[in-house]
Amino acid sequence: MKISIPWLKRFINFDHSASELAEILTMLGFESEVVTDFSSLKNIVVGEVESAEKHPNADKLKFCIVNDGEISHEVVCGAPNVAAGQKIVFAKVGAVLPGDFKIGKAKIRGVESNGMICSERELGISEEHDGIMVLDSSLKNGTNIADILGPMYDAIDIDITPDKAFALSHRGIAREIAAKLNKKLKNPLNSKRVIPDSSKKVKVVLDKKGGCPRYIAGVVKGVKVGPSPQWLLDYLKSVGQKSINNLVDISNFMLLEIGQPTHIFDLDKLSKQAIEVKWAKKGEKFDALDEETYTLDSDHLVITDSVNTVALAGIIGGKDSAVSDTTTNVLIESAYFDPIVVRKGSKKLNLLSEASRRFERGADPAAANDAFYMIVRLMQEIAGGELSSIVTDECALDLTPRKIVLSNKKLSQHAGFDIPANKVQNILSGLHIDCKSRGEGLISMDIADILSDTNKLQSMRIRTEFRPFMRNIVDHLYKIDKITRKDASSYRHRIRFGSKETLVELANTLKKEHSQDLPSEFVVKTTGKKNINNRDTQKWVCTIPSFRGDLVNESDLIEEVLRCYGYDNIDASYSFSSQMQYVEDEERPISKLKQYLSSVGFQQCYNNSLQDKSQIKHFGVKSVSVMNPSSDKMNALRTSLHQGLLNTLDFNYKNGSQNVLIYEQGTIFKNNGKKLEDIEQKNAFSCLVHGDFSAPNVHFDPIEGNFFLLKGLAEGIFNNLLKIKIKFVRESHPYCDTFYHIIDSKKSIVGSIGIINKGFLDKMDTSYKTDVCIMDIDTYRFKECSGYNIKAEDIILYPMVNRDLNFILDHDIELAQVCTAMKNVNQALLKEVVPVDIFESKELKNKKSVLFKLSFQDPKKTLEDNQVNSIITEIISLISKKFDAKLRDQ
């Protein structure tokens, strides 16, 4: 919200610059930015255009001579309205305009220009940029512009959080500054009652559901519509508000002045001099002031003249009843609408107005009255006319100020330090919160006594010090399992915020259902005399002003005290080590996996969880859709990490990187039904490889990043990182031709690897020269297995004996089977069998020659040659038989 500094000065006197004010407000919880602070602008002065002639080389430019009070400058200007004799805003060479726009010497179409004649936009005053800003002709050349424009246009922009409805006006902000600077707030407008010259009355009927608990209406006759006076125009302009006519301007001014939205109807356009607030008919059409037609719903609250709908309550007025140039009689509305009703209504139509913004956050119900009379008085002053009806004030609201008790003990417990009592009182009274200090006097009372006497219970409502006592009872019942945690919570909630009735009700419930469980020893102890100076028992009874609807409980007051005390004045406490406890992080093991993959050359990716539904469907799992996607490319949640990884490959491939080794960990979603519980949200981990693992270089040939790279990684991850034994079991897969499950010794699937088939890549509109391979790792199993499997083994000191065996085998025989068969011959001594070379040639036809390396070791002694030889013999005969293999000649 744009706040004008001169406007604030209607309410308080201060000398701070816009920048200083922005800083003060920011530190009070109103994040502010300077819009214009003329005191910070240098080298900008009042100038006089001595002559303005056509630019020699350009039709639209003018060549001007500008006098800055001392000397004359040659300036090129593009504005159509520049003319000799004007007083203008002149930025000299060296000036810096808002937005860090530096003015230097420039050559424009061959002519040198020394400085600039400014428009309002260039100065940050408004969006006006059709021409230069022309000043009052009486100003003296060379006057610093800060002295002229500062008092009119210095402004800041405040980002007001949704809880602070009280600050949505100049008075609201001025109140905060006054509290901080310890200044008195002025009352620039008179809100005293006006005596009407008629005894007629506007009939007002409120809706029955409480959508409009207060409506003030009155008629002013004989007004003259016309332009607003200069002072009003200046204020509106200072916050960028356009002037419409004097009547509309008054209403807008009131909104910005005290934050109360009002509406002015043309009385002669109403069917009757009556107001009926009611709920719209479903499908009803409403022509609004903004020239739009809205279709209303049955939960839209509307203002009618008992026949036609004339306004959408708290949001916008109707077109047909709006004031115009010919208006002479008006009906003024000043009301309080229910925040939720206004919010629902405006959300449904996607129609946000300055009025709805204030009502949905909670306007000041008491301000409705002030605003009404301020408007009547302003109208009389500016547009003439007389109040010609008795003012109707239909009010269903309890306007008795709310009282909240703030305990000093709780305040210091939450703050973590003690704030002097007089400081607390100063802060509260600065915020117009009346606070009466009082000590705590407790009266001895037996639980049974309380519960048997309803009168005492009622008095307990007033004596908030009984609340802790009631809470003790609730806690007691919770502890002895007589009520559930949820019940205890709701009871406590009612004690804190409850009305008289709920407290009595609560006590009765407790008595009825649990009387035998209530301890007789629950007696409130007397603390004796009141002791106001004791911090532990000191309390303030705070009376909350009507404009602070946001303050409803003790913690709201604690916030106010600390906010005004200044967060920066609070010393940090470092006493947290006393609460050290065991630190858990279930994801810790996975970081090992990521470190491993990244250290061998993989890039970790973060892909979007939101993907294109039409692409997701290729992955064959039912996805969860988003109701309100921001684009068709992001309308459902991913069902597999493969999608993002494939898109990442595609992106990098198209950007010239063919060698892609990537992985990602993230949540994938599966739609198993309509309810939230049916949505499976699973943590997944996938890798993808394409191209070379290691690029060709001067030292060695490229190493392909393929299925075997992933297989090797899987072995590294499970055998080496986790120390668990795995097997690869071939399975079928919807989009992988070659696909293996990785199975642990307990036969559970811990991961999988596969080669994505070409057809699938076609479907994704991609194609690659080499294989695209993927690997999944089950993160849940990974976490379970990590950290528990490492057991140190003794190192075998006896030598390892290596032997080579070269077999000629059928081409189709899987070597893993052959190795296993060899190993099974003597598992105790044969440590390892690995194929180290495979030779195929035309002469071998459909056979292959494979060289196996066998390593033998006896953990207890040095192996004898003949021992090894006999195992070898056994292996040769077994393999020859089982696989129809031939031992190759050495």
Place this chain on the structure above:
Amino acid sequence: MDKTINEVKTSFHSDLKSCKTADDLEQVRIKYLGRKGKLTELFNQFASLSNKEKPKYGKTLNILKSDLNSSYNDKLNSLGLGKSETKDSKDFSLPGYALPKGNIHPLEQVTDEIKSIFKSIGFSVAYGPEIDDDYHNFEALNVPKHHPARDMQDTFFVDPNTVLRTHTSNVQIHLMENQDPPLRHICCGRVFRNEAVSYKSFCLFHQVEGLVINETSSFAEMKGTLEYFAKEMFGKDIKMRFRPSYFPFTEPSAEVDIWNEKLNQWMEILGCGMVNPNVLENVGYDSEKYQGFAFGMGIERIAMIKYGIRDIRLFYQNDKRFLEQF
């Protein structure tokens, strides 16, 4: 044949023994190992042997050949004339092996760093669902339906009562529902906002949030905790400020800025506050007895400050040229 082989062997070794210089050695090499040397002569003789004799002598000759070669090389080395000094020595100016370069994603690195700072002062790490019901994401956090505070977070809906979480605060509610105080946790993960995608906002981002609940943790302690964090993360000379703000789930609430020397301005890094008593009551904690604080920060924001990244979309594009920089 056997005799000849033995003679060659004996004379070679004695010649080799008497070598004193590189020249001497070269003479020996030519005499025995050269193209017309004695070894070649022997192999020529071998060619004319009968098939019966061949296997036997083949083996012997091979052994001799390797013996001669290795003895020659040993001598070469012992005279300090190892390969490095000879003409075909390696070019050590060549680049090293091109080992693959892998990286942990920058957001993960920043998350890990934040996690480890908080772990070092006794915070556990918790995780929770990315799709959650309105209650856990909003209502339990003191954001009722039709409250203007809902405008602070543009929400993706799966159905009218199910949302893509807009913050990791839902994890706090799950935690508190399942555990009694004291609590000292951070929650981290992915959150979603229905905002227009641009250089400064994306449809998702990542958060780390903290929650401390016990009988004594105060605003002052929150300040201490977060100051400790900021100093660990950005350096001990970092200038920071706490300014009042508003979040429905905390009261009092604050935003924390750090001073950016380069840009000459304050930069917001996190939001925090004392847990609102309504939130404690909603999960069944006694708000008269328990109190505490919560805080939350966007990982992207911190990573962007830390690495000087200007476009948030780079984090999710996974351009190798980007990822390789971290």
